[in-house]
Amino acid sequence: MDGTDIGLWGVPLAILAGAIRVSTPFIFVSLGEMITERSGRINLGLEGTLVFGAMAAYGTAVMTGSPWLGVLAAMGAGAGFGLIHGFICKFPKVNDIAIGIAMMQFGLGLAFFLGKPFIQPAAPKLPSIPFGGWSSYPQIQAALNINVLFLIGILLAFALSWALRNTRIGLILRVAGDSSDAARAMGLNPDTIRLLATAVGGALAAVGGAYLSLFYPGSWNEGISSGQGLMAVALVIFARWNPLGCLLASLLFGGAGALGPALQSVGVTSGYYLFYAAPYVLTLIIMIATSSPTRSLTGAPAALSLTK
Amino acid sequence: MTADPNSQSLTPTAAWSEDLRPVLEWLARRAEPVAIAFLAVVVGLGVFSVFIAALGKSPLQLFQLMYQGGFGSWFSIQNTLSRAAPLLLTALCVALPARLGLTVIGAEGAVVLGGLAGAAIALPLTSTLSPLPVWVLMGLASMAIGGLWIGLSGFLRHYRGVNETIASLLLAYIAIALMNQLIEGPLRDPASLNKPSTAPLPAEFMLGNMPGMDVHWGFVIGIVACVISYVIIEWTTAGFAARIAGGNMRAAQIQGLPVGRLIVGFTTLAGAFAGLAGMIEVAAVQGSANGSLAAGYGYTGILVAFLARHNPLAIIPVAILLGGIDASGGLIQRRMALPDATVLVLQGTLFIAVLFSETLYGRFKIFNPDLWAAPHSAKGAS
Numbered sequence: 180m181d182g183t184d185i186g187l188w189g190v191p192l193a194i195l196a197g198a199i200r201v202s203t204p205f206i207f208v209s210l211g212e213m214i215t216e217r218s219g220r221i222n223l224g225l226e227g228t229l230v231f232g233a234m235a236a237y238g239t240a241v242m243t244g245s246p247w248l249g250v251l252a253a254m255g256a257g258a259g260f261g262l263i264h265g266f267i268c269k270f271p272k273v274n275d276i277a278i279g280i281a282m283m284q285f286g287l288g289l290a291f292f293l294g295k296p297f298i299q300p301a302a303p304k305l306p307s308i309p310f311g312g313w314s315s316y317p318q319i320q321a322a323l324n325i326n327v328l329f330l331i332g333i334l335l336a337f338a339l340s341w342a343l344r345n346t347r348i349g350l351i352l353r354v355a356g357d358s359s360d361a362a363r364a365m366g367l368n369p370d371t372i373r374l375l376a377t378a379v380g381g382a383l384a385a386v387g388g389a390y391l392s393l394f395y396p397g398s399w400n401e402g403i404s405s406g407q408g409l410m411a412v413a414l415v416i417f418a419r420w421n422p423l424g425c426l427l428a429s430l431l432f433g434g435a436g437a438l439g440p441a442l443q444s445v446g447v448t449s450g451y452y453l454f455y456a457a458p459y460v461l462t463l464i465i466m467i468a469t470s471s472p473t474r475s476l477t478g479a480p481a482a483l484s485l486t487k
Numbered sequence: 488m489t490a491d492p493n494s495q496s497l498t499p500t501a502a503w504s505e506d507l508r509p510v511l512e513w514l515a516r517r518a519e520p521v522a523i524a525f526l527a528v529v530v531g532l533g534v535f536s537v538f539i540a541a542l543g544k545s546p547l548q549l550f551q552l553m554y555q556g557g558f559g560s561w562f563s564i565q566n567t568l569s570r571a572a573p574l575l576l577t578a579l580c581v582a583l584p585a586r587l588g589l590t591v592i593g594a595e596g597a598v599v600l601g602g603l604a605g606a607a608i609a610l611p612l613t614s615t616l617s618p619l620p621v622w623v624l625m626g627l628a629s630m631a632i633g634g635l636w637i638g639l640s641g642f643l644r645h646y647r648g649v650n651e652t653i654a655s656l657l658l659a660y661i662a663i664a665l666m667n668q669l670i671e672g673p674l675r676d677p678a679s680l681n682k683p684s685t686a687p688l689p690a691e692f693m694l695g696n697m698p699g700m701d702v703h704w705g706f707v708i709g710i711v712a713c714v715i716s717y718v719i720i721e722w723t724t725a726g727f728a729a730r731i732a733g734g735n736m737r738a739a740q741i742q743g744l745p746v747g748r749l750i751v752g753f754t755t756l757a758g759a760f761a762g763l764a765g766m767i768e769v770a771a772v773q774g775s776a777n778g779s780l781a782a783g784y785g786y787t788g789i790l791v792a793f794l795a796r797h798n799p800l801a802i803i804p805v806a807i808l809l810g811g812i813d814a815s816g817g818l819i820q821r822r823m824a825l826p827d828a829t830v831l832v833l834q835g836t837l838f839i840a841v842l843f844s845e846t847l848y849g850r851f852k853i854f855n856p857d858l859w860a861a862p863h864s865a866k867g868a869s
Contacts, residue, residue: 273842
């Protein structure tokens with residue numbers, strides 16, 4: 180060993196690095212979807228929001244030179260998408276799952292349309308903190324070069340977990356998600372709560388997109404997202420609508436997604452594309468293992484149409 | 488779908504004669520979905536016009552080009568019909584389960600695997616068999632794998648309680664990974680360099696065009712599939728049972744209907760149609776199975792099915808309309824210097840407008856014969 184070759188240790192290290200690097204968008208998008216679903220509505224359109232957020236963040240960062248302004252722009256755009264979704268779903272007989280698919284198509288289309296001029300220029304990247312400075316191995320240094328958004332995501336998960344249990348807003352959100360009637364009995368308007376929850380969910384999903392375009396992989400193109408936004412729905416089910424569960428599930432998915440590239444880096448190239456499918460297979464298996472035809476999922480908001 | 492007009496008690500009104508009334512009632516009920524869908528499309532186009540105008544382009548020119556590129560000449564009509572063929576089949580993949588109350592959105596997976604299975608089974612046989620049996624085998628293979636893929640979502644839904652929307656979507660991603668693995672590995676034609684694909688079908692094994700036209704046979708297959716689906720849903724016992732289950736799953740179960748078998752059967756049939764769309768793409772358009780199979784037909788099919796309100800016959804005109812929009816994309820791109828995603832934005836806008844319009848059903852008195860006799864009663868029911 181000459182200080183740079185770490186042999187097979189590269190696999191777990193790459194998975195760890197992948198878990199940290201790939202999971203950040205999952206953390207934001209799943210926390211956002213968790214908030215929306217906790218209010219009793221499902222938003223399947225987060226894939227579109229995420230990609231549009233990536234485009235908006237990149238475009239803003241290119242034009243202003245500030246990546247943080249890019250993140251803010253993405254949040255604003257994401258909240259806008261959430262408000263549209265929430266507004267439309269307020270009307271009777273409108274299917275929120277189908278509206279989500281439509282919003283996804285709309286968001287993707289709009290992002291590709293408006294993002295065409297931003298494929299070439301380079302945007303300033305979001306900063307990261309080199310936690311691996313103690314090591315002489317460049318692989319470890321690279322693996323522990325942790326982006327600020329990852330840390331914010333972890334803090335956010337803990338904060339949401341606390342807020343859901345201990346604050347008035349958390350209570351209001353849970354009541355709306357469990358029963359529209361109970362919310363009305365408390366003098367609350369479930370439609371307004373869901374509208375706001377969908378907007379917050381959209382804003383968070385867009386931050387996940389901003390991470391994609393401004394840090395990893397760190398460029399804007401039409402293939403920037405590989406279904407992270409859609410996976411959020413499955414992640415939230417897996418996480419049982421629990422913020423800390425969302426965090427753990429995101430790390431697990433990030434690790435699973437990094438499996439293919441990690442194995443490839445040590446020379447295992449057969450089945451490369453199948454490893455791409457690992458997170459989806461994982462989700463499906465978990466959903467099959469944990470679902471039941473007779474009882475609703477534990478922890479699920481009762482007013483959520485997905486689990487009825 | 489609509490109630491039997493004759494079952495209503497005939498309240499005499501001064502305005503219409505008694506013999507004419509059933510006809511008018513029938514017309515009113517049939518006119519509602521057409522009028523509301525039309526309104527939704529007009530509103531969607533209006534919103535899209537504002538967007539285009541805000542970018543400093545002329546919406547009028549865009550719609551003109553869209554008409555020209557989709558329906559303006561015999562050439563463009565033929566192009567439109569060819570593009571509508573896969574949409575007819577992927578829309579059925581959404582519409583059939585929807586009659587049972589299921590939202591299946593993973594048609595893309597069945598398309599991809601159907602195309603791959605078609606190519607995989609045809610290539611070794613082209614030296615021994617004549618085209619017709621090869622096509623039949625291709626069709627059967629693609630329908631089997633597509634049916635298996637979507638049927639699995641239905642099976643998991645009924646017997647494991649797994650949400651079919653998510654399951655079908657996950658299966659679609661798994662299918663695309665599976666195809667990429669196979670066309671990169673065991674099925675790859677070494678001659679395909681940058682764009683991995685299977686070996687091409689020999690020319691005489693390509694599903695040709697209909698006589699005197701530049702439209703491939705896939706269009707006819709799609710139309711036939713829509714008609715078959717219509718007959719199954721409207722005229723057979725299974726279709727009737729499915730509609731009951733779609734209205735109220737629990738009531739259907741109490742009635743003793745075989746809900747599980749209905750769900751698995753309808754999702755399998757739906758997937759078989761989407762698989763067939765993949766086979767047609769391979770045998771009539773691409774000539775080999777490659778990454779172009781995942782071109783989004785599965786997702787546009789969702790839009791077509793919702794626009795057609797899950798009615799197999801209504802799918803035909805809607806698929807042609809969207810095929811036309813799709814066909815005009817290139818022309819819009821060239822003439823107006825707009826990105827190719829313009830069509831995607833338009834589709835998204837239309838989709839949202841159409842889903843939004845669901846809320847309008849039953850709100851207009853003119854479409855609801857039950858309210859005709861009492862002009863001063865409150866607004867529409869529900």
